[in-house]
Amino acid sequence: MYPIDLSGKNGVILGVANDRSIAWAIAQVLAQAGARLAFTYQNDRLKDRVERLADTLDGSISLPCDASDDQQIIDLFQRIGDSFGDLSFLVHSIAFANREDLAGRFSDTGRDGFRLALEISAFSLIPLVKHAGPLMANGGSVIAMTFQASQKVYPGYNVMGTAKAALEHEVRQLAAEWGPDNVRVNAISAGPLDTLAARGIHGFLDMKRIHAEKAPLQRNITADEVARTALYLCSDLSSGVTGSVIPVDAGYHIMAV
Numbered sequence: 439m440y441p442i443d444l445s446g447k448n449g450v451i452l453g454v455a456n457d458r459s460i461a462w463a464i465a466q467v468l469a470q471a472g473a474r475l476a477f478t479y480q481n482d483r484l485k486d487r488v489e490r491l492a493d494t495l496d497g498s499i500s501l502p503c504d505a506s507d508d509q510q511i512i513d514l515f516q517r518i519g520d521s522f523g524d525l526s527f528l529v530h531s532i533a534f535a536n537r538e539d540l541a542g543r544f545s546d547t548g549r550d551g552f553r554l555a556l557e558i559s560a561f562s563l564i565p566l567v568k569h570a571g572p573l574m575a576n577g578g579s580v581i582a583m584t585f586q587a588s589q590k591v592y593p594g595y596n597v598m599g600t601a602k603a604a605l606e607h608e609v610r611q612l613a614a615e616w617g618p619d620n621v622r623v624n625a626i627s628a629g630p631l632d633t634l635a636a637r638g639i640h641g642f643l644d645m646k647r648i649h650a651e652k653a654p655l656q657r658n659i660t661a662d663e664v665a666r667t668a669l670y671l672c673s674d675l676s677s678g679v680t681g682s683v684i685p686v687d688a689g690y691h692i693m694a695v
């Protein structure tokens with residue numbers, strides 16, 4: 439339990455697939471601080487699992503949202519408005535690319551694979567903020583999840599690095615646009631964590647090992663460390679912070695060799 443009180447605040451968390459998801463770690467910490475949460479599930483295959491997890495947190499609800507479907511995004515915020523009245527934060531913790539685009543030569547990335555990766559992993563933040571923003575009448579905090587492959591070449595990350603670069607730019611663009619409404623938009627750039635999505639990255643285990651060897655803190659991070667940074671970003675402690683990408687990577691990003 440941390441000395442941050444989010445009671446009376448409502449949030450929506452996109453990206454829980456299972457109990458290893460970064461979104462789930464964030465949800466648990468926000469719920470401990472007293473927030474009421476709406477979870478989304480991508481499809482019927484994930485519905486039961488997300489509902490089972492959501493049911494462990496008092497007052498939470500689960501709603502469908504495939505980020506590739508505009509109508510589902512509109513319906514999501516309609517239903518959140520009906521259930522909660524307002525929103526204080528949104529956590530965008532979703533990404534997708536075809537497996538074949540996360541290995542091999544970047545030059546072989548096809549038009550459809552590029553479009554899909556960018557649409558789900560980057561574009562989706564735009565309509566989500568567009569429809570969440572009006573529910574954040576008392577100000578709000580939006581958090582997106584990114585990775586250092588937006589800035590540097592990680593073999594295997596391929597088109598997802600391009601998507602993360604786009605996502606980080608959107609964070610700045612949206613932060614500038616929504617700042618006058620006191621809606622803050624930031625990203626957390628997490629070090630490697632063993633999740634379903636990470637398993638799709640070619641060479642992920644080597645990446646994790648190298649991070650632990652080279653990072654100033656000489657270890658990998660935990661999902662809970664990401665979650666506590668999300669708690670800071672959702673609270674008034676970060677009231678002056680927007681448009682930022684905050685690395686939670688044991689310091690790996692500062693190292694050259």
Ligand code: NAD
Nearest residue numbers: 453454455459460480504505532533583630631633634635
């Ligand atoms: P995860 O597999 O648990 O979560 C990915 C989520 O994306 C899943 O819940 C999935 O349902 C959702 N998703 C995919 N396509 C979707 C769609 N069309 N509509 C709605 N949701 C969709 O993996 P994770 O590692 O927790 O990933 C969460 C975020 O963190 C991603 O943006 C990822 O790139 C980022 N990230 C992960 C790491 C890592 O090492 N795991 C590091 C840095 C950033």
